[in-house]
Amino acid sequence: MNTFAYRRMKNRLASFAALACVIIALIPLVYILFMVVKTGAPAISWGFLTNRTVGTGGPGEGIGNAILGTLLLVFYATLMGLPIGLLTGIYVSEYGNNKVGYTVRFFNDLLANFPSIVIGLLAYALVVNLLQFGFSLFAGSVALAIIMIPIVSNTTEEALRMVPNSLREGALALGVPRWKTVLKVILVNGKSGVITGALLSVARIAGETAPLLLTAFYSSYWSSSLSEPVASLPLTIFRNYNSPSKELLQQAWGAALVLILIVLSINIGVRLFLRNRTVKRKVVKNWKQRLSLRT
Amino acid sequence: MRAPRSRLTFSGRSSGADRLFEYGVLAIALSTLVLVWGLVLQMAIDAQPSFDRFGPGFIIGTQWNPNTEIFGALPFIFGTLLTSGLAILIGVPLSIGIAVYLSELAPPWVREPLSFVVELLAAVPSVIYGLWAMYALRPFIAHSVEPFFMSFLGWTPLFQGNAVGLDKFTAGVILAIMIIPTVASVSKETMRAVPDSQREAALSLGATRYETTRIAVLSYARSGIFGACILGLGRALGETMAVTMTIGNANKISWSLLDPGQTMSSLIANDWGEAQGIQLSALIEIGLVLFIVALVVNLFARLMVGRIMKAVPTTGGGL
Numbered sequence: 186m187n188t189f190a191y192r193r194m195k196n197r198l199a200s201f202a203a204l205a206c207v208i209i210a211l212i213p214l215v216y217i218l219f220m221v222v223k224t225g226a227p228a229i230s231w232g233f234l235t236n237r238t239v240g241t242g243g244p245g246e247g248i249g250n251a252i253l254g255t256l257l258l259v260f261y262a263t264l265m266g267l268p269i270g271l272l273t274g275i276y277v278s279e280y281g282n283n284k285v286g287y288t289v290r291f292f293n294d295l296l297a298n299f300p301s302i303v304i305g306l307l308a309y310a311l312v313v314n315l316l317q318f319g320f321s322l323f324a325g326s327v328a329l330a331i332i333m334i335p336i337v338s339n340t341t342e343e344a345l346r347m348v349p350n351s352l353r354e355g356a357l358a359l360g361v362p363r364w365k366t367v368l369k370v371i372l373v374n375g376k377s378g379v380i381t382g383a384l385l386s387v388a389r390i391a392g393e394t395a396p397l398l399l400t401a402f403y404s405s406y407w408s409s410s411l412s413e414p415v416a417s418l419p420l421t422i423f424r425n426y427n428s429p430s431k432e433l434l435q436q437a438w439g440a441a442l443v444l445i446l447i448v449l450s451i452n453i454g455v456r457l458f459l460r461n462r463t464v465k466r467k468v469v470k471n472w473k474q475r476l477s478l479r480t
Numbered sequence: 481m482r483a484p485r486s487r488l489t490f491s492g493r494s495s496g497a498d499r500l501f502e503y504g505v506l507a508i509a510l511s512t513l514v515l516v517w518g519l520v521l522q523m524a525i526d527a528q529p530s531f532d533r534f535g536p537g538f539i540i541g542t543q544w545n546p547n548t549e550i551f552g553a554l555p556f557i558f559g560t561l562l563t564s565g566l567a568i569l570i571g572v573p574l575s576i577g578i579a580v581y582l583s584e585l586a587p588p589w590v591r592e593p594l595s596f597v598v599e600l601l602a603a604v605p606s607v608i609y610g611l612w613a614m615y616a617l618r619p620f621i622a623h624s625v626e627p628f629f630m631s632f633l634g635w636t637p638l639f640q641g642n643a644v645g646l647d648k649f650t651a652g653v654i655l656a657i658m659i660i661p662t663v664a665s666v667s668k669e670t671m672r673a674v675p676d677s678q679r680e681a682a683l684s685l686g687a688t689r690y691e692t693t694r695i696a697v698l699s700y701a702r703s704g705i706f707g708a709c710i711l712g713l714g715r716a717l718g719e720t721m722a723v724t725m726t727i728g729n730a731n732k733i734s735w736s737l738l739d740p741g742q743t744m745s746s747l748i749a750n751d752w753g754e755a756q757g758i759q760l761s762a763l764i765e766i767g768l769v770l771f772i773v774a775l776v777v778n779l780f781a782r783l784m785v786g787r788i789m790k791a792v793p794t795t796g797g798g799l
Contacts, residue, residue: 196688200585206577207594210664213657214601217612224615269508276509280502289509296516298711298778299771300718302745306767307519310526334512364501392605395720395745399752419607419721426611426725441608452603456596 218445225442228435234443238405238416242432248440250407254322254416255444257409258401259391261326266333267383273334274341274379279367281342290342297335304331305396312400322408322415325401329390336389340382344375381455388451392444394419418444520771527765529758538765544731544747546755551762553769555733559648559741560770563723564716566652566737567659571716572709574656575663579705582664583671584693595665602661610725613654618645618726621653626738641738646728649737654722659712666711666785670704671697707784714777718770720745744770 236247277290308328312318348371356366372379402414403424409415418440425437534541534551541552582595622645633639678696687695698705728740729750742750744766755763 192688192691196690199690199693203577203581203585206574207581207598210574210578210598210601210657210660213612214597214604216616217604217608220612220616221608269512272505273509273512276505280505281509285506285510289513292513292516294782295775295778296512298714298774300720300745300774302718302720302748303767303771303774306523306748306764306771307516310519310522310764311515314526315522331512331516338509362495363498367501388603392603392607394605394607395749398749419605422607422611423721423725426607426614437611441611444605445608448603448605449600452600 218449221438221441221445224435225438225440228439229442233436233439237407238421238436240405240433242428242430242436246432246436248418248421248436248443250405251416251418251421251440252443253407253409254401254404255391255418255447257322257415258325258329258397258417259387261322261411262329262333262390263383263387265326266330266386267337269330270334270337270386271341271379271383273338274345275367275372277338278342278345279371293335293338296331297339301332301393302395302399304328305399307331308396308400318412320400320402320414321410321412322401323411325397325415325417328396328400329393332390332393332396333386336386337382340385341375341379344378344382345371347378348374377459381459384451384455388448388455391451392419392448394423398423523764523768523771527761527768530761530765533758534762538762539769542733546759549758551759553744553766555731556742556744556747556766557769558733559727560717560743560745560773562735562737562741563648563651563655563727563743564713566648567655567716568709568713569656570653571656571659571712572663575660575708575712576667576705578660578664579667579671580693580697583668584689584697595668598664599661601657606658606719606721607725609654609658610722613650613722613726617654618650621645621650625649625653630738637735638737640736643738644728644740646726646740647738648727648741651723651727651741651743652737654726655716655719658719658722659715662715663708663712666708667701667705670701670708670785673704674700703784707781710777710781710784714774714781717777718745718774720749724749 232245233247234252235249236245237250238248239246273289273293277286277293280286281289305328308324308331312324312327313320318324352370352374353366356370357363361370397417397420401417401420403420404414404416406416421440422437422444425433425440428434428437530538530551538551538553539557540554541550542554543550543552544555545551578598582591582598586594622643626639626643626645626649630639630643674697678700679692682692682696723743724746727742727746729742729746730740731742731747732739734741748763748767748770751759751763
């Protein structure tokens, strides 16, 4: 039974099956995008984007406060998470060639894989329980910042690793102190990778729902105070997804469309930006190779 | 291929500013670590009242009753394991197929963009998966998939009841979709790490593409692929929103996939708003159980993936 024809048929079947797997996996993605755009688009209007949620589904209601809430949450989370993540990445890449560095990296990798609801519980334990802040914008931003830190520190570390050692050696040989070398030479050279990581982490936290449910809670008012509950796009979707009211359900789809536009545009934008960079990098590399051939 | 880089060494004399910078950065790097593990400890303290009251029996308690204040975690541990198991069962074969296609079969110009599109699945927020599952996946499963399975597996305990769609089956399917990007991309990376000499050896013996993949690639990368599956399991265990929106929320143990259920994370998401006192403490204890399970699973996965990815240098740079 092990003839060549039989083996060739099996080969064809297997190749076809692998391709089928790819197609099956892409169906949900395309279907989700199609459905969110098709169902959410009729909801979008100027009033929908700028008015606040009342919660009754009446006319003139919008998701303005949820958009503002998500922006504020992401802003404060970035304010806390980005510097910490960045400096952690710098430590691991530039000073972390020892046991402490490995330990920091190891625990950051673990933190990156914590279930997001557990991060919500951690932020609750800190802000709501220990600091007695209550459900608030601050608690929500802390939760999102904890999610952001390991992502930023990992991508920063990777980006700084790509910076060639010759640059470090060059700067040091000129008598530049080490800390200045790190900040003015290495960080500047690895900047595109660092920015990429920061943007991707923003896209990731913008869509997080479970931690916000436990920390920022929800508000149907315009609130920008750090100590009060705040609305957000993901929670608007979660509150309305099962609503018997058609208008509220429509609100959920509209919010989903806005949210997915934010998240996907960051992801795709970063991707396009990166491709240009690699092309440029390749050009530079080839140019250098030619130079070195001559000498 | 990255060439190993030389390590620069220092004469030991460094200025005060240098030392200040190094220790400052180190302090910040360590602060997250201390904060996070301190908070885990704080969670354990918050869970203390529940632990004092129910003891180790909390894990095997089958009741969750806020009126009588008797709480047990078994229905939710059960729900988590059953839905995650289903997700692995459906998601892993698909992911391996995708990884094989991307790593072995796809023409080079397709490989990159297609990998990106598959990874986009991971970028979609989980609450949007839940919304979509509610209005697109659920009707499809209730009308077509579940009756199909009931027609020939209806005699098993797994498919007893009515096809409604708000149940563990739908939750398992949505979880399967959500773990695909993780499992597929990590498997693909481990397959790419298989040396070409393995493939060439198999091909030179006259093996077909399929046989080469099976003999040279899959068996070589199997510990990495296994690790990828465990990593996917970790994802599935902790996933909250999409499951909360599709599982039907019933605090009971039932083997039937067609019955509604509850996972550890969906219970926390559902009960958080009104929980107080001992119930809140019990919820935090459930969170702690989830945390420990996810931690063990992740450590195990890292061990498996790490074994094959050793070839790729993880250290090296820096001064």
